[in-house]
Amino acid sequence: MVVAQDAHKRKYLDVNINLNTVIKCANVSVIRSGKQILCDVSMHANAGELVAILGPNGAGKSTLLGVLAGDLKPESGSVHFGERTVAEISHRDLAKLRAVLPQRVTVSFPYSVEEVVEMGRGPNLGNGDQEFIETAMKRLDVAEMRQRLYRSLSVGEQARVSMARILAQDTQLLLLDEPTAVLDIGQQEKLMGLVRTLVDEGRTVIAVFHDLNVAMSFADRVILLQDGKQVASGAPREILTAETLSKIYEHKIDVIKVSDDTGPVVMPSPRNR
Amino acid sequence: MSNTAGELRRLNPKTVAVVLVIGLIVVMINALSTGAYTIQFSELIKVIFEGPTNSGDTNSVSHAVFWNVRLPRVALAMIVGASLAVAGVVMQGVFRNPLAEPATVGVSGGAAVGAVIAITLGLSKITLGVQVFAFIGGTLATAVVYGLSRVDGKTDVVTLILTGIAINALSGALIGLAVFVADDDQIRTVTFWSLGSLGLVTWRTVAVVLPLAIVGIALSTRYSRTLDLMALGDRSAAHVGVPVERVRLQTIAVVGLLASSAVAATGIIAFVGLIVPHILRLVLGPKHRDLLWSSALLGAIVTLLADLAARTILSPAELPLGVLTALIGAPFFLWLLRKMRTSESTWT
Numbered sequence: 001m002v003v004a005q006d007a008h009k010r011k012y013l014d015v016n017i018n019l020n021t022v023i024k025c026a027n028v029s030v031i032r033s034g035k036q037i038l039c040d041v042s043m044h045a046n047a048g049e050l051v052a053i054l055g056p057n058g059a060g061k062s063t064l065l066g067v068l069a070g071d072l073k074p075e076s077g078s079v080h081f082g083e084r085t086v087a088e089i090s091h092r093d094l095a096k097l098r099a100v101l102p103q104r105v106t107v108s109f110p111y112s113v114e115e116v117v118e119m120g121r122g123p124n125l126g127n128g129d130q131e132f133i134e135t136a137m138k139r140l141d142v143a144e145m146r147q148r149l150y151r152s153l154s155v156g157e158q159a160r161v162s163m164a165r166i167l168a169q170d171t172q173l174l175l176l177d178e179p180t181a182v183l184d185i186g187q188q189e190k191l192m193g194l195v196r197t198l199v200d201e202g203r204t205v206i207a208v209f210h211d212l213n214v215a216m217s218f219a220d221r222v223i224l225l226q227d228g229k230q231v232a233s234g235a236p237r238e239i240l241t242a243e244t245l246s247k248i249y250e251h252k253i254d255v256i257k258v259s260d261d262t263g264p265v266v267m268p269s270p271r272n273r
Numbered sequence: 274m275s276n277t278a279g280e281l282r283r284l285n286p287k288t289v290a291v292v293l294v295i296g297l298i299v300v301m302i303n304a305l306s307t308g309a310y311t312i313q314f315s316e317l318i319k320v321i322f323e324g325p326t327n328s329g330d331t332n333s334v335s336h337a338v339f340w341n342v343r344l345p346r347v348a349l350a351m352i353v354g355a356s357l358a359v360a361g362v363v364m365q366g367v368f369r370n371p372l373a374e375p376a377t378v379g380v381s382g383g384a385a386v387g388a389v390i391a392i393t394l395g396l397s398k399i400t401l402g403v404q405v406f407a408f409i410g411g412t413l414a415t416a417v418v419y420g421l422s423r424v425d426g427k428t429d430v431v432t433l434i435l436t437g438i439a440i441n442a443l444s445g446a447l448i449g450l451a452v453f454v455a456d457d458d459q460i461r462t463v464t465f466w467s468l469g470s471l472g473l474v475t476w477r478t479v480a481v482v483l484p485l486a487i488v489g490i491a492l493s494t495r496y497s498r499t500l501d502l503m504a505l506g507d508r509s510a511a512h513v514g515v516p517v518e519r520v521r522l523q524t525i526a527v528v529g530l531l532a533s534s535a536v537a538a539t540g541i542i543a544f545v546g547l548i549v550p551h552i553l554r555l556v557l558g559p560k561h562r563d564l565l566w567s568s569a570l571l572g573a574i575v576t577l578l579a580d581l582a583a584r585t586i587l588s589p590a591e592l593p594l595g596v597l598t599a600l601i602g603a604p605f606f607l608w609l610l611r612k613m614r615t616s617e618s619t620w621t
Binding site for chain 1: 281369370371498499501502504505506508509511512513514515516554558559560
């Protein structure tokens with residue numbers, strides 16, 4: 001019900017919203033304990049866009065996500081939500097603008113699945129909140145396990161519950177740190193299908209991926225990081241080429257076309273040669 | 274803490290409320306009538322209706338025992354128990370650790386130092402002198418622990434608890450030093466106080482602690498939802514809109530208020546703040562809205578029962594209350610520690 005209404009509203013706004021930049025960071029540099037983790041990174045994301053942040057381990061992907069979320073204050077550069085900088089927005093208001101899915105959330109104390117999803121609604125719980133909670137649980141297929149304890153779930157189930165919590169927050173922008181890392185291939189496709197739907201409804205998703213194929217098939221735009229620097233950005237098929245990837249990941253990587261309807265597949269070459 | 278099936282097995286909060294209230298009344302009546310001088314139930318009722326001022330023709334012993342000895346003692350046991358249990362709930366929530374207790378932030382240690390200093394300076398003769406010093410010491414220690422454990426503008430849970438341990442060790446040393454210079458009479462007072470006891474209660478003590486307890490408990494209920502959200506961890510709690518640092522500072526102040534006023538009145542009564550929230554979390558689940566009021570009730574019951582036991586088990590001699598709670602509490606703490614290490618860890 002709420003979803004349908006929302007979708008309708010978003011479609012109506014579609015024309016303007018696609019030109020709207022939801023979040024933008026400019027010349028961001030982060031230094032932690034004397035080490036440069038991000039160096040002069042600039043990026044943006046529009047409404048109705050899924051942007052993937054890719055790169056080898058230690059490239060600064062999670063740090064960039066942390067900067068965008070407002071967790072980390074960069075040494076230089078700025079982050080803007082619309083017209084406002086992230087620093088001038090209060091915790092409470094920021095929670096209405098963006099939701100963040102970390103790699104793994106441990107919930108202390110035996111809270112139930114429903115209670116964890118409910119936490120997405122933030123400090124002020126009202127009567128209207130239950131609808132968001134129910135919708136989010138349904139969309140992630142966790143409504144059936146609402147009475148179970150979060151900590152008794154498998155890692156994959158916990159990831160889905162956490163995603164439901166993020167969804168219950170009902171924000172324009174979603175920042176996801178490896179949302180598919182612990183899911184099996186079926187769950188992964190289901191989740192990415194859902195993420196795609198959210199984006200098509202007009203939301204903005206910025207996600208860190210390790211799996212290049214997920215980025216290849218679902219992202220509108222990719223940003224490649226290496227050693228804290230932005231190496232390339234653009235449409236996945238243009239950026240994720242055998243040549244670029246082999247250089248960045250320091251291993252020979254092939255990009256193979258499988259069929260006409262699916263995107264190309266990224267594969268490491270056999271070790272010899 | 275979680276059962277193996279991972280299904281919810283919780284009781285209705287209303288049922289629990291009814292049981293706790295009835296339990297509290299029963300224990301109260303028992304505690305009011307039992308003791309060195311027994312007051313029969315019928316007489317208890319009569320004495321209550323006579324009011325605090327003695328009209329002359331009544332049984333003056335029952336009347337005096339009830340109004341001057343029993344009632345203030347029972348009242349203080351309930352107030353202190355409720356304060357300690359609520360302080361425990363808030364601390365465990367904000368540190369996301371079921372082992373946290375007012376003692377771990379250094380409130381008890383600091384309060385003890387304050388009291389011992391007051392005693393060795395000979396201030397125990399002045400009304401409430403010890404209590405005021407204990408209160409100052411406890412709040413000061415809490416502030417110091419919190420200040421020291423902040424790194425880069427953030428408080429790391431492990432650092433906070435470790436700093437608390439160090440402060441408590443320092444407190445122990447300072448108390449030892451004070452005892453070293455104290456005379457025999459003072460040592461006896463120090464011992465009595467540091468073992469925790471309700472034996473020297475007057476209405477004046479009750480009058481000081483009651484408003485502090487009411488304020489502290491009322492303030493803590495404002496944080497019930499926020500404390501639930503803190504279970505997600507600092508980062509995720511911040512992401513859903515909790516100003517984590519501010520909340521932590523404010524809740525630690527509330528804990529400092531509740532715990533040091535309790536410790537100031539009765540000495541160190543350990544583990545009430547640990548056991549009570551743990552039992553209720555098993556019964557009601559971890560949501561702080563229910564946990565806070567129920568802990569206040571059960572904290573009052575447990576402390577009242579413990580004090581009743583302390584003054585009747587070895588009657589006419591009186592066992593120090595703090596010793597009794599520690600005898601039950603310490604093994605419980607170890608059991609909990611072991612359970613946490615074997616099941617999935619909640620240290621983070």
